[in-house]
Amino acid sequence: MTEMPARAADVVTARPATAVDAADAAAAPPRPLDPPPRLLMGPGPVNAHPRVLRASSVPLIGQYDPAMTAYMAETSALYRTVFGTANRETLLVNGTSRAGIEAALVSLVAPGERVLVPVFGRFGHLLVEIAKRAGAQVHTIEAEWGTVFDPAAIAEAVRRVRPRLLAMVHGDTSTTMLQPLDGLGAVCAEYDALLYADVTASLGGNVFAADAWGIDAATAGLQKCLGGPSGTAPVTFSPRAVEVIGGRRQIEEGLREAGDVENELRIGSNYFDMAMLFDYWGDRRLNHHTEATSALYGARECAALLVEEGMEAAVRRHELHGSALAAGVRGLGLEVFGDQRHRMNNVVAALIPDGVSDAAVRGGMLDEFGIEIGTSFGPLRGRVWRIGAMGYNARKDAVLTTLAALEQVLRGAGAKVPVGGGVEAAREAYQGAAA
């Protein structure tokens, strides 16, 4: 067993079955890729859907190939459905979810402008960090971990702070809580604030309706309910957001023609300059980065899977398997953390029983069963396990297997566990839902 590094929330401790040791790594060339089989039941990343993996290995085409332009347009259209929006500017940022967050914040907020962040978990702090680095004046309100905000409290803060941007986490994976966003759009519109939502962990597994809720910008990732590999951030921007960003547009040096000038308000990043990304994805197809084609293929497949299933059905599926998982966790005698009326469908936090070793249980799950679960951050580090059922893994067999394994490992770690209690409770939940 290796030492658990400080603050690395999801460290597991088993030995890899097939990968070489880090210490051997200098010996080149390495053996062929052969990662150990894993069932990823933590807070994400989760196993990618096999169709998404296959899409990732489809041969490449050029970035301005008409077929590529068509795939980009298709991808935009699919993500419009996924986000629940008619926003033309619905596209991908080539980076992980936090790249999408940074692209949104740095493009929407100019240095010195006020940003309001209601913080109810680790990812609220991330929004604060990113907004501060973008030069914003950041104001926060805080809710206890395991709870969400009363929307009236957020509205009150908007009235008080008068921010340029209200930046919200929708589902904060660190606490498993889902913040209701409906109604905030109207408040923001009234006070001329833009409304941004980080839906990395919630999109696809929980109701989200960008247009109906008046969301001006939302950003996501693939490695949660979308069932893909991390590394790509689907994003969407409302016409109001696009107008703000348009005011900061600057054609880059090296592409300028007569009449193109520097813009004093230009965005502080080139890579995350959404005005440039709109020009690259739009009809002008103005050169920027080289779209990550394999990643786009994968992202397109993630959205296609959801659209084929139907967004409502996908949310119901996450609700079903999440409820069964929560019931199963309780059936194992564990207490579930946080206000359950506001739990995300796709992840459950179970309090770690006194006297049971976090590392031993997570290590045992991985070592013996090849199943990964996570702990959390900050005040919840070592206090809860986060168990997820999302994307491709929002499946009955994955839920029951995880509960069966957890029963064995918990018992081995000295916990008193009702025999078959987890699987039985989950079975009942499934039967109840079917009735």
Next chain:
Amino acid sequence: MTEMPARAADVVTARPATAVDAADAAAAPPRPLDPPPRLLMGPGPVNAHPRVLRASSVPLIGQYDPAMTAYMAETSALYRTVFGTANRETLLVNGTSRAGIEAALVSLVAPGERVLVPVFGRFGHLLVEIAKRAGAQVHTIEAEWGTVFDPAAIAEAVRRVRPRLLAMVHGDTSTTMLQPLDGLGAVCAEYDALLYADVTASLGGNVFAADAWGIDAATAGLQKCLGGPSGTAPVTFSPRAVEVIGGRRQIEEGLREAGDVENELRIGSNYFDMAMLFDYWGDRRLNHHTEATSALYGARECAALLVEEGMEAAVRRHELHGSALAAGVRGLGLEVFGDQRHRMNNVVAALIPDGVSDAAVRGGMLDEFGIEIGTSFGPLRGRVWRIGAMGYNARKDAVLTTLAALEQVLRGAGAKVPVGGGVEAAREAYQGAAA
């Protein structure tokens, strides 16, 4: 034929064989991915090596799985060989090549510091743009497109400007020129400047020796000589660069513990904060983004292929096929652009003959033969074709097929072309090299 968008260098004009029309894109769900077969012989992206594509579809593991940590360590070790360095801090940025550039510049240079950029093509302008957005005071010297700088002229500018950072493009794909960098490390060390090199287009196909040349930071991409999909930027930082970046280190809000404080000099970006990326890749494994696992698998395979071949052999291969391609282009009666003593091995710029339509030739190559070649940017847009042989496509069959197709298409477009002249000249070059 569609209209060629302004300033989109590599737009091609054929109809996709199988992809749906952009206008149909709203109709969901879309047909399965089935891109047209393409031989990508432009300036990159090129076809990925089949082993790299297969690696991209290998099942996922968790970001803190010991197997993942081992793969990350292996990837670092492999890229040390590729970059020619012993730098511990050799890792991946999850974004395209320009994400790597921005991560290096924004981490190395604080607002107000001086950066010197010698510009000899479009990508020098990109360095200027990115450095300016990072708040640097940017000084430039310029060389005519198609030439490179005498290193003495760069040294003179370093003495005059006294920059914090000398930022160099190694191979500028827009002009096909390769700037000699040997000797600049000593100049920079003398004047306490850091030396950065953008090796996106050159690495793997041209000699590059980070340590021997005293390079403090270098960043690359996969879609050129490394034979992978775009979307991942291998980067390396010298101990001197790491020290500078360490002075700007700030643990992010949400992960701080007692004693962790804000840093006035903190880097302006969270995603591109190399100090955080060092902590994430290093022994501490401090949580940052979720490493893009599929992309890492692909990047690791790209490096493994090069290391198996041997870096010198890979450079020789690019030299061989690049010379044969250049000979073939001349054999077709086309003039090659730029100072050929300083051409990158992997790409050739051919002047477009008077009276021949750029769009018709590139469209014909793509439509009839499925072969993509590119034009260039700025002063060279519509004036040259850029034809590349790099990565997986640095192969005799790819070179000869391209030349044979180009002969047919040029003749169809009204050019006078020696019968069989391209293929014949390339054959001779291959025979000469074998002798």
